[in-house]
Structures are given as C-alpha cells and as structure tokens.
Amino acid sequence: MTRVTDSPSRPAPVRPPAARNRARNRKALLWSLRLGSIALVLVAWEITAASVGEDLLPSIGSVVSDGIPALISEGHAAEFGQTLIRMLIGFAIACAIALPAGALMGASKFWADILTPYAYGIYMAPRPALLPLLILTFGAGATFGIVMVLLFAVFFPLINTAKGVSEVVNGPLYEMTKSLQVSRWRVLFAVLIPGSLPYVLAGIRLGLGMAFNGILLAELWTAYSTGGLLEAMISYHQLPEYFALAGLIGLTAVASYSLFGVFERRVRRKRGMAVTGAFGEAS
Amino acid sequence: MTTVLSKVSAGRLARVALAIAVFFVAWEAYGRTGRALAVPPFTEVCSELADVLTSGDLLGPTLGTAAVALTGFAIAGVLGALLGLLIGLFPIFRQVVGPWVNAAYATPMTMFIPIIGMYFGLGMGSQVFLVVTFCIFSVLMNTAEGVQAVPIQYYELAKTIGISKLAAVFRIVIPFALPYVFVGLRISVASAFAGAITAELLLATDDLGLMMMQASGNFQFVKLAALTFYVALLGFAAVGLVYALERWVAGRLRAAA
Amino acid sequence: MTAVGHTGHSQNAADPRADRGSAAGGESPGDGATRDYVELRGVGKTFTHGRQSRQILDDVTFSVREGEFCAIVGASGCGKSSILRVIDGLLEPDTGSVRVDGQDITGPNSQIGLVFQQFNLLPWKTVQENIMFGLESLKVSKAVKRERCRHWMSVVGLEEWSGHYPHQLSGGMQQRVSLARTMAREPSLVLMDEPFGALDALTRRFLQQEVVRLWQEGKRTGILVTHDIEEGLLLADRIFVMSANPGRIAAVVDVPFEHPRDEALQATAEFAQMKEHIWHLLTAEISKSSPYVRMRNDPSDG
Numbered sequence: 105m106t107r108v109t110d111s112p113s114r115p116a117p118v119r120p121p122a123a124r125n126r127a128r129n130r131k132a133l134l135w136s137l138r139l140g141s142i143a144l145v146l147v148a149w150e151i152t153a154a155s156v157g158e159d160l161l162p163s164i165g166s167v168v169s170d171g172i173p174a175l176i177s178e179g180h181a182a183e184f185g186q187t188l189i190r191m192l193i194g195f196a197i198a199c200a201i202a203l204p205a206g207a208l209m210g211a212s213k214f215w216a217d218i219l220t221p222y223a224y225g226i227y228m229a230p231r232p233a234l235l236p237l238l239i240l241t242f243g244a245g246a247t248f249g250i251v252m253v254l255l256f257a258v259f260f261p262l263i264n265t266a267k268g269v270s271e272v273v274n275g276p277l278y279e280m281t282k283s284l285q286v287s288r289w290r291v292l293f294a295v296l297i298p299g300s301l302p303y304v305l306a307g308i309r310l311g312l313g314m315a316f317n318g319i320l321l322a323e324l325w326t327a328y329s330t331g332g333l334l335e336a337m338i339s340y341h342q343l344p345e346y347f348a349l350a351g352l353i354g355l356t357a358v359a360s361y362s363l364f365g366v367f368e369r370r371v372r373r374k375r376g377m378a379v380t381g382a383f384g385e386a387s
Numbered sequence: 388m389t390t391v392l393s394k395v396s397a398g399r400l401a402r403v404a405l406a407i408a409v410f411f412v413a414w415e416a417y418g419r420t421g422r423a424l425a426v427p428p429f430t431e432v433c434s435e436l437a438d439v440l441t442s443g444d445l446l447g448p449t450l451g452t453a454a455v456a457l458t459g460f461a462i463a464g465v466l467g468a469l470l471g472l473l474i475g476l477f478p479i480f481r482q483v484v485g486p487w488v489n490a491a492y493a494t495p496m497t498m499f500i501p502i503i504g505m506y507f508g509l510g511m512g513s514q515v516f517l518v519v520t521f522c523i524f525s526v527l528m529n530t531a532e533g534v535q536a537v538p539i540q541y542y543e544l545a546k547t548i549g550i551s552k553l554a555a556v557f558r559i560v561i562p563f564a565l566p567y568v569f570v571g572l573r574i575s576v577a578s579a580f581a582g583a584i585t586a587e588l589l590l591a592t593d594d595l596g597l598m599m600m601q602a603s604g605n606f607q608f609v610k611l612a613a614l615t616f617y618v619a620l621l622g623f624a625a626v627g628l629v630y631a632l633e634r635w636v637a638g639r640l641r642a643a644a
Numbered sequence: 645m646t647a648v649g650h651t652g653h654s655q656n657a658a659d660p661r662a663d664r665g666s667a668a669g670g671e672s673p674g675d676g677a678t679r680d681y682v683e684l685r686g687v688g689k690t691f692t693h694g695r696q697s698r699q700i701l702d703d704v705t706f707s708v709r710e711g712e713f714c715a716i717v718g719a720s721g722c723g724k725s726s727i728l729r730v731i732d733g734l735l736e737p738d739t740g741s742v743r744v745d746g747q748d749i750t751g752p753n754s755q756i757g758l759v760f761q762q763f764n765l766l767p768w769k770t771v772q773e774n775i776m777f778g779l780e781s782l783k784v785s786k787a788v789k790r791e792r793c794r795h796w797m798s799v800v801g802l803e804e805w806s807g808h809y810p811h812q813l814s815g816g817m818q819q820r821v822s823l824a825r826t827m828a829r830e831p832s833l834v835l836m837d838e839p840f841g842a843l844d845a846l847t848r849r850f851l852q853q854e855v856v857r858l859w860q861e862g863k864r865t866g867i868l869v870t871h872d873i874e875e876g877l878l879l880a881d882r883i884f885v886m887s888a889n890p891g892r893i894a895a896v897v898d899v900p901f902e903h904p905r906d907e908a909l910q911a912t913a914e915f916a917q918m919k920e921h922i923w924h925l926l927t928a929e930i931s932k933s934s935p936y937v938r939m940r941n942d943p944s945d946g
Contacts, residue, residue: 137483160506217402222410227574228626230581233618235588236603236611240425280764283732284829285752285781294777298768316495324500324589338501346502354494361493375767376811396694 162344171348180333180349187330188356190246191319194253195312201254202261202311203304209262210269210300219262227259235325244326249319256318260310268303272296302372309364316357427609436613444598449621451594455511456583456625459518460576466519467526467575468568474527475534475564476556488527496520497585504590514586514593521582522575526568533567534560562640569633576629580622681710681865682833686740687730688890689723700726701737702890708882713859713866715876716884717922723891724869728835731867732758744833754782757831761838763818765810771821772797772806778825796824800854816847820854827858836868840875852878856903873922877915878905885925895925 146164153163162171175181209216209223234255242248272278272295281291323331330353337346372379411429418428427435439445474481474488500517507513537560545555587596595618602611687704690697700723708714716724729735730742733751742749744756765774772793779789797803800820810818819839826834836855840848856879859866870876876883877899885895899918901909909915 134479134482137479138486141483141487213399214402217399218406221403221407225410228577228622229619230577230584230622232581232585232588233599233615236599237425237615240603240608240611241423276760276762276764277766279734280760282734283752283758284778285754286777287781290780295766298766301768313493313495317497320495320497321585321589324497334498335501338505350498350502353498354490357495358490358493361489374809376809377767 158343159341160343162347166344167347167351169344171344171346171351174345175348175352178345180330180345181352183333184330184349184352184356187249187319187323190249190329191253191315194250194319195257195315197250198254198257198311198315199261199308202258202307203265206262206265206307207269207296207300209266210271211273216266216270223259223262226255231255232321235321239326244328246328248326249322249328252322253315253318256321257311257315260314261304261307264303264307264310265300268300268307269296271303272299302368302375302377305364305368305371309361309368312360312364313357316353320353424608425612427612431609432613432616435609436617439610439613439617445617448594448598452580452583452587452596452618453621455514455586455594456518456576456579458511459515459582460522460579462515463519463523463575463579464526464572467523467571468530471527471530471568471571472534472556472560472564474531476560481531488524492524492528500585500589509591511591513590514583517586517590518579518582521585522578525574525578526571529567529571529574530564533564536567537563565636565640569629569636572633573626573629576625577622580618580625584618679710680707681712681745682708682731682867683743684727684731684740687727687737687742688739689726689730689735689737699890701730702892704740704891704893706884706893706896708865708867710865711863712881713868713879714882714884715868715870715880716886717870717873717876717926718886718891719888719926720871723888724886725837726891728758728837728867728869731833732756732835734758754829755831756833756835757826757829759819759822759826759834759836759839761841763810763815763822763842765818765821765825767810770807770809771802771813774810774821775825775828779828782829792828792830796828799827799858800824814847815843816851819843819851823851823854832864834864834866836866838870839868841871848875855879856905860903873919873926874910876922877901877918878910883922885922887926894928897922897925 149161150163153161158166205219209219238251239248242251277295277299278291281295286294320331323329324335325331327335330349334346334349337343337349369379414426415429417423418426418431474484499520503513503517507516541559541563542555545559550558584596587593588600592600595614599611599614602614684707685705687701688699689701690699704727716727718724726735730737731744731749733749733753733756766777769777775793775797776789779792782789797806800823802817802820802824805813805817810821813821819842823839840851843851852875868876868879880899883897883899884893885897886892887894897918901915
C-alpha cells in the first residue's frame with residue numbers, strides 16, 4: 105500500500121524575491137522609526153533642558169557627567185541594591201503564597217470561590233491607603249517595605265497561576281492522563297507545572313512590576329533608603345543625581361520585565377501557543 | 388447583558404459570601420485581642436466610621452478625593468482608550484509606540500512622585516497627573532487587546548457591505564472592543580483611587596489623605612482604621628459604578644442597534 | 645435487511661442476504677470460539693448541571709466479541725463519547741454494569757486504550773517523549789518501552805519526526821502520534837472517540853486505511869465512535885446505531901463486506917443500500933425524539 109506522507113503544518117516559506125524585498129524594506133522602515141523615536145525623545149529632552157534651565161531639567165550631558173558617577177561614588181547604586189534585595193524578599197514571599205494558592209484556586213472550584221473575594225479585594229482596594237496604618241504595626245524600616253511589596257505583588261501571580269492551572273485541569277489533557285493511568289504526582293510535575301508555566305511566568309512578570317511600585321512607595325513614605333535618597337535629591341536640587349538614580353531604577357525594572365517577557369515568549373513558542381505582540385498581558 | 392448572579396448557583400454564591408463573612412469575623416476576633424494597634428475590632432471601626440459620617444466631616448474630603456480620582460480617571464480613560472484604539476488599529480504605530488508603552492508600564496511611576504511635586508506644584512494639578520500615571524495603562528492595554536481581538540472576518544464584512552473605514556471603526560470595532568475597554572476601566576478606577584490617596588499622602592496632603600495623617604498624628608488609631616476602611620469602600624463603590632456604567636452603555640447600544 | 649432493534653420497533657422487509665441477526669446483548673450466537681469481550685448492561689448516566697439535569701445514556705446494552713471491530717454511529721451529542729468513557733473507567737455509570745474481559749470496570753486499566761478526537765498530546769514534549777509518557781504507567785522495563793516506542797513510531801511512519809514538537813506537525817500527524825501512543829501500550833481493547841473528526845477528508849481517508857491495516861496485522865478488539873456512517877461501514881464488522889436524548893442503542897447492523905474495503909466497494913449499490921438503511925434508522929430515531937424535526941427521507945412521510 106502506498107503510504108502518503110502528509111506535510112507538517114508549517115513548512116519553511118520560500119517567498120519570491122519581490123516579496124522578500126518588500127519584507128526587508130518594511131523591517132528597515134520599522135527599525136528606523138524606532139531609532140528615530142528614541143532620537144526624538146533625546147532631542148526633545150535636550151531642547152527642553154536648554155530652554156527651562158539646569159534647575160528644572162538637567163541636560164543629558166550633566167546627568168551623565170554628574171549623576172552617573174555619583175551612583176557609585178556616593179553609594180546611591182549600592183543603596184538601591186539594598187532596596188532591591190528587600191523587594192526580592194517580599195516578592196519571594198508573595199510568590200510563595202500566590203503560586204500554591206493560585207494552583208489551589210485553579211484546581212478546585214471550591215477554593216476558587218473562597219479565595220477569589222480575597223484576591224480581588226486586595227487588588228481593588230486602594231492599597232496606598234494602608235500606608236499610615238501599616239507603619240504602626242511594622243515600624244518605618246525594612247519590614248515595612250517588605251510588607252508593602254507583599255501586598256502589591258501578590259495579586260498577579262495568584263490570578264495568573266489560577267488561570268493556568270484551571271486551563272490544564274479543566275482541559276482535555278487532564279482526562280488523557282487519567283486514561284493513561286499516570287500517577288497523580290507525575291501529573292503534577294509532568295503536566296500541571298509545564299502546562300501552566302506560560303501563565304505563571306506572565307503572573308511573575310506583572311507581579312514584579314508591581315513589586316517595584318510597592319517598595320518605592322513604602323520607602324518614599326518613610327523617607328527610607330532609596331526613597332529617602334530620591335526625596336533628598338529633590339529637596340537639595342540635585343537633579344542630575346536624581347535622574348541618574350531614577351534612570352537606574354527604571355532600567356532595572358524594564359530589564360527584568362523584558363527578561364521575563366523573553367522567557368515567556370520562548371516557553372509559549374515551544375508549545376506552539378500564540379505569542380502576542382506588544383501587549384501579552386493577562387489583565 | 389445577563390448579570391453574573393443569574394448564572395451562578397446559589398451554592399457558589401453562598402461560599403463567596405461565607406468567605407467574606409469569615410474575613411470580618413476574623414478581623415473582629417483579632418481586633419479583640421488588642422495585639423495590634425492598627426487592627427481595632429471590626430465593630431469598633433464601624434461605629435467610629437458611623438460617627439465620622441454623621442458628623443459631616445467626611446463630606447468635603449470625600450468629594451475632594453473623589454474629584455481628584457475621577458478627573459484623573461476620566462482623562463486616563465479618554466487618552467488611554469484613544470491610544471489603545473490607535474495601537475490596536477495600526478500595526479506600524481503599535482510596533483513603534485508599543486515598546487515605549489511597555490517600557491513606561493514597566494517603570495515604577497512612584498519614583499517620579501518627588502519630581503512631579505517639583506514640576507506641578509502642590510495642588511490638584513500634580514495630584515491629577517499622578518492619578519493619570521497610575522491608571523492609564525490598564526485602559527490603554529485592554530483597549531488595544533480588544534481592538535486587536537476583532538476577527539478579520541468583521542473587517543471583510545465591512546468591506547463587502549461597502550462602509551467606509553471610519554464608519555467600520557465606529558460601528559464594528561468599538562462595539563466589539565467595548566467589553567475589553569470596560570475591563571480596563573474597572574481596574575483603572577480602582578487604581579485611580581489608589582493614585583488619589585497616594586497623591587494626598589505623599590504629594591500634596593489634602594482631603595482624605597490629610598484626614599488620615601491627622602488621625603495618625605493625634606494617635607486616633609481607631610479613627611485611622613475607620614478612614615482606611617472607608618477609602619477601601621470608596622474604591623469598591625467606584626468599581627461598582629463602572630459596572631453600572633457598562634450595563635447602561637450596553638443597554639443604549641442595544642437600543643440604538 | 646433485518647435490524648434487530650433494542651427498542652423493538654417495526655422491522656423493515658427482510659433482505660435476501662439476511663444477516664446473522666446478532667443479538668444486542670447476551671451471548672453471541674453459534675460462534676462459541678469468540679467470547680464477549682466487552683459487555684454493557686443497562687448502563688445509564690445522567691449529568692446534573694446546577695439545577696438542570698440531562699440523561700445522557702439510558703439502558704445501554706450491547707456486547708462486543710473478542711477481536712471484533714465495532715462502530716457506534718450516531719448524531720453528535722447522543723452520548724456515544726460517554727459510552728467510551730464509561731468503558732475506559734473515566735466515567736461512572738449511574739445504573740447498569742460494564743465488564744471487559746470478564747472484569748468489572750472500576751477505573752482505567754492498561755488493557756484498554758482510548759484515542760481522543762483532540763489528539764491530546766503534551767505540547768512541550770516531543771513526539772518520542774509523548775509516546776514514552778504514555779508508557780510510563782506500564783510495568784515493563786525501560787528497554788521494552790523504548791523498543792515499543794521505536795516500533796510504533798515506525799508503524800505510523802513518523803520516525804523522522806520523533807524529535808519534533810506537536811505544533812510543528814499537521815493534524816493528521818498529531819493524530820498518528822496519538823494513535824501510536826495508545827497502541828504502544830499494546831492494549832487488547834482500543835476505543836476511538838471520533839478520532840478523525842478534526843481532520844480533513846483526505847487525511848481522514850488515509851488514517852482510516854491505516855486503522856484497517858493495523859487491525860489486519862494484530863487481532864485486537866476495537867470500538868470506534870463516529871457520526872460518519874461511511875466510516876463505520878469502511879471499518880467495522882458491526883455497527884451500533886445510537887439514538888439521542890437520551891442515548892440508547894437503537895439498532896445493530898452487521899456489515900457483511902470483506903476487507904479490504906476500498907473505493908470500488910463504495911461505488912457499489914450494496915454499499916449505498918446499507919448506508920441508506922443506517923441513515924433511515926438514524927433519522928427515524930431523531931424524528932422520534934424531537935417531533936418538530938422531520939428529516940427528508942423520513943419513512944413515515946407519504
């Protein structure tokens with residue numbers, strides 16, 4: 105019997121030269137637009153700085169020449185490092201709570217009903233309102249910051265893990281494992297965790313973003329560590345140093361966000377899942 | 388639009404209500420132990436809140452905070468929806484502006500609080516600005532997602548019917564993306580109140596934020612707890628209002644169709 | 645052609661080529677060498693969703709002989725998939741009993757394999773890893789597992805794709821992996837739940853031929869569930885016609901054609917007659933269960 109070999113779903117596209125050129129031109133246009141937008145922002149900055157004066161907006165040059173060295177010499181970067189460590193501790197605790205709780209919510213309707221009001225309660229309530237209250241219990245030091253990070257960062261990992269686990273457990277894969285008599289432990293490690301991984305990563309990525317906000321809010325409120333530095337810099341009109349530090353914080357946040365985004369895209373691509381464009385957020 | 392309640396069985400609703408009730412019972416129990424200054428018993432907080440409400444002291448500050456929050460929310464809503472629409476509709480725009488939006492979303496806007504104060508002064512302007520930075524991203528991203536979720540077939544349908552691209556946007560894209568927009572708006576309004584309180588605590592102490600700080604300064608811890616609870620309720624009420632708004636809009640759309 | 649219906653409604657005129665009238669349930673006639681491998685008696689199942697309940701299966705009784713390949717043909721949603729899940733031990737019936745190889749079914753076991761409609765491959769594992777994953781619960785040595793994996797990958801023709809991920813394969817190839825995964829466990833009973841429903845017609849035809857070939861090479865018992873009458877006629881020895889709302893075996897039809905059943909057979913008048921016959925049985929049931937639905941060839945029309 106002749107065997108028909110059907111072809112895979114995605115053969116390598118071989119496009120005619122005309123189409124390839126058009127694609128190349130589009131890519132070139134895109135990158136030139138992107139670089140152009142960066143250049144635009146920098147130019148706009150310089151012009152604004154020049155017109156409003158150093159007191160209001162330092163030129164990029166002064167930020168680089170005065171602010172950046174101060175990061176090292178005045179220990180600003182080191183201080184931010186301390187803040188980062190505190191943030192990561194709080195974030196680790198948040199994940200330690202959110203991931204198992206989310207898995208529970210995803211696997212069981214009962215727990216989903218019980219925990220959902222708490223999850224959304226924390227998210228919808230204006231959390232900064234807790235600043236005056238929590239300082240009474242936790243003082244004005246490191247613990248306070250960690251608690252704020254916990255409150256800010258717990259929601260996204262929780263909800264996204266729940267969604268990921270729910271999809272696996274309520275989907276056809278789960279029934280298949282029962283038919284194949286796979287032991288429940290194996291299902292956890294070989295199916296549940298890999299299956300929910302894309303969502304868990306999304307949750308961690310979004311939660312990390314909130315964690316940054318949490319630690320900075322706490323430290324601004326108590327004028328502690330990095331927050332205190334930022335406020336002091338404004339009080340003493342040390343604008344280049346301020347922008348240098350803010351730049352460092354921003355870069356760290358954007359870098360970690362993007363890094364997790366890269367992970368997530370790779371994980372999704374391997375599974376043949378849709379890799380969404382600019383915004384792959386789970387709201 | 389059918390309500391969520393009509394689809395959920397009585398058993399599940401009971402579980403949710405029970406979970407919420409457990410929270411308040413636990414609060415009461417922990418409060419009674421007196422171990423945390425910050426956690427008075429629930430009943431005490433309620434009576435204190437009732438006192439403050441009836442005294443009329445809350446009216447002004449509530450309006451003030453709500454004004455800041457809702458103004459910022461409105462601006463962010465319009466700007467965010469517009470930008471989201473553009474990003475969703477035009478791929479080039481999305482691919483150039485998108486990375487900037489992502490970067491802005493990832494940067495903690497809180498670190499700009501000191502300099503916002505310096506630039507915008509210590510008045511409502513800077514407060515509204517902060518609120519906008521807190522709540523614009525939800526609306527923007529959810530709108531963009533909604534617009535991008537419009538299936539290609541709808542566009543093809545529009546072409547065959549022969550309506551202009553602009554008309555297609557209004558009569559096809561926007562109604563389709565509206566549920567997504569409202570998801571973003573609901574999150575956004577909660578963030579707006581968070582932003583307003585943040586502004587009133589860290590930027591220009593005012594209204595409810597000022598009241599809270601005064602209570603804290605005067606060691607009136609029960610009053611502080613009551614005010615915090617009140618602010619939380621305000622946030623929830625705002626989300627409820629957006630839910631109501633969504634149903635009203637949906638009703639008007641259905642009537643117009 | 646006499647169809648012995650379980651619901652006992654009027655029989656059609658006897659066809660010169662009278663079938664052997666296989667009884668729907670109970671001992672198999674005459675042929676003492678092959679015993680009943682699968683027996684369902686009075687199986688019933690009702691699903692409750694909140695305040696609504698739907699009876700999916702009602703008094704389903706039939707038997708499948710060892711080495712037989714049977715098809716359950718019925719409209720979508722009539723509960724045929726539920727029957728397979730009951731046999732595989734994934735669904736517990738509310739009433740009645742299920743026995744395979746003389747044993748009551750309490751849960752999935754390694755002698756029964758189920759091929760799903762939606763492939764159900766783990767997207768983060770390669771083809772080979774997926775098949776090995778299917779073998780994990782078996783108590784055989786690693787070497788045996790690897791050999792079976794290799795063997796079945798070559799049987800379905802996917803050895804070159806062993807390191808690929810499911811999303812890189814076409815639907816037909818993914819279903820072949822799913823088939824290989826089930827067959828590698830070497831079950832004596834293979835259940836197939838509309839396995840080719842998600843595929844295009846050409847791939848479907850090809851895979852149907854593959855299944856026939858597999859059954860020629862090794863005698864296993866098989867039950868196929870499908871809404872495609874032709875598929876049933878091409879593959880099965882006997883067809884159980886199912887009615888819906890609630891699901892019941894309405895009729896049992898012997899398929900007298902010899903293998904291989906190819907395109908030439910499909911062009912014959914007999915084939916068309918059988919197809920028509922089963923179609924009538926199906927539509928009669930549909931009209932019965934819903935008085936407002938009248939199919940065009942309803943025999944009760946004038």
